[in-house]
Amino acid sequence: MQLIVTVNGxxxxxxxxxxxxxxxxxxxxxxxxxxxxxCDTTSCGACTVLLDGASVKSCAMLAVQAQGRxxxxxxxxxxSGELHPVQQAFRAEHALQCGFCTPCMVLAAVSxxxxxxxxxxxxxxxxxxxxxxxxxxxxxIVTAVLAAxxxxxxxxxxxxxxxxxxxxxxx
Amino acid sequence: MIPAPFGYARASSAxxxxxxxxGHGDDAKLLAGGQSLLPMMTLRLSRPAMLIDVGMAGLSGIxxxxxxxxxxxxxxxxxxxxxxxxxxxxxxxxVCRRPHR
Numbered sequence: 306m307q308l309i310v311t312v313n314g315x316x317x318x319x320x321x322x323x324x325x326x327x328x329x330x331x332x333x334x335x336x337x338x339x340x341x342x343x344c345d346t347t348s349c350g351a352c353t354v355l356l357d358g359a360s361v362k363s364c365a366m367l368a369v370q371a372q373g374r375x376x377x378x379x380x381x382x383x384x385s386g387e388l389h390p391v392q393q394a395f396r397a398e399h400a401l402q403c404g405f406c407t408p409c410m411v412l413a414a415v416s417x418x419x420x421x422x423x424x425x426x427x428x429x430x431x432x433x434x435x436x437x438x439x440x441x442x443x444x445x446i447v448t449a450v451l452a453a454x455x456x457x458x459x460x461x462x463x464x465x466x467x468x469x470x471x472x473x474x475x476x
Numbered sequence: 477m478i479p480a481p482f483g484y485a486r487a488s489s490a491x492x493x494x495x496x497x498x499g500h501g502d503d504a505k506l507l508a509g510g511q512s513l514l515p516m517m518t519l520r521l522s523r524p525a526m527l528i529d530v531g532m533a534g535l536s537g538i539x540x541x542x543x544x545x546x547x548x549x550x551x552x553x554x555x556x557x558x559x560x561x562x563x564x565x566x567x568x569x570x571v572c573r574r575p576h577r
Contacts (some may be wrong), residue, residue: 306484323484323527326514345478346515359554365514369484370507370531420558 310371312337313381321368327361328352330368331378339379339408343437350436353409354378360416362435379408382415391415391453400449402440409436414450423458426451479517483526487533500526507531508550540565 308321312335319334331337331354343351345364352364355377363376382389388396391414401407410433417424417432424432429450430443438446483500487493497504504526507513516522535550538559545565547556556562 322481324479324481326478326518329478345518347511362511364518365509365511367484367507367510367514369486370510370529372486372532 306369308368308372310368310373311375313377314375314384323367323369325368327354327363327366327368327371327376330371331363331376334368337378337380341405341408343405347435348437349406349439350409350413351406353412353436355412355416358416358419360413377412379411382411389415390456391418391450394449394453394456395446398445398449398452400442400445402438402442406436406438406440410438410446414446414453417450418454418457423454424451429454479514480520480523482517482524484529485526486529486531489533490530490535493528493530493533496528500528504528509552538562 306321306323307318308330309316309318311317312331317335319330321330321334325334328340328342331340332342340354340363341351342364343349347362347365350362352362353360354363355361356366356371357375358377382392389411391411395401395407395411400410413433413436414429417429421428421432426447429447433443433446433450485496487496493506497506503524505513505522505524505528507527507529508531513522517524530550533550536548536552536555538548538551538555538561539546540561545561547562
């Protein structure tokens with residue numbers, strides 16, 4: 306059936322089978338490889354994308370369910386080439402190890418911060434709980450999300466993108 | 477493509493969905509969000525011949541009535557958890573943690 310969907314700001318029309326999962330549509334039809342198919346059972350969150358701005362797991366969604374909606378992958382976060390503030394914070398805080406979960410963590414963080422711009426550390430940890438890091442590198446991920454939140458709020462740091470060393474002591 | 481092939485119909489209203497369901501009988505399953513059904517189909521533990529998608533059938537939404545709170549059958553947990561109406565009128569329902577949608 307015909308699928309009309311906006312992917313990273315560009316409207317597309319593709320003929321797809323109903324059984325095509327959104328993650329496979331993005332990877333194999335659109336050629337966007339940031340969303341990973343990790344567990345296929347919604348456990349790991351590696352396939353997280355934004356659907357109309359809110360995080361969803363694209364392995365538990367048919368492509369045809371995105372009809373008429375807007376999907377953003379990590380590739381769409383930096384259309385001009387300049388990193389998104391959350392991406393900048395992940396780089397500054399070294400919030401990745403192998404990188405497999407990174408696109409989904411960044412998108413889950415973008416969704417979380419859109420909903421809750423100034424979260425506590427506990428709220429960040431709860432907000433990201435559907436996303437697994439198989440390197441167990443959660444500490445720096447949480448630090449990066451808190452840094453991104455501080456950089457974006459008026460009371461936060463104003464001096465440039467990354468604010469290294471600004472992470473609260475949490476353990 | 478991991479799930480087995482199936483037919484797909486997008487219901488535009490509750491009555492449309494009911495008509496489709498009556499037409500397809502036990503071969504059909506309703507698809508709301510898919511967070512439970514689709515992983516089951518991906519593992520091929522479930523192989524419905526027909527999916528009737530009620531995600532765009534106008535069944536979601538939260539409204540306050542006279543002494544009651546009406547939550548549509550297709551409303552997501554996330555919508556309920558972040559709803560100020562729910563927080564004000566039925567805080568117990570809003571304590572579900574912020575899930576992925």
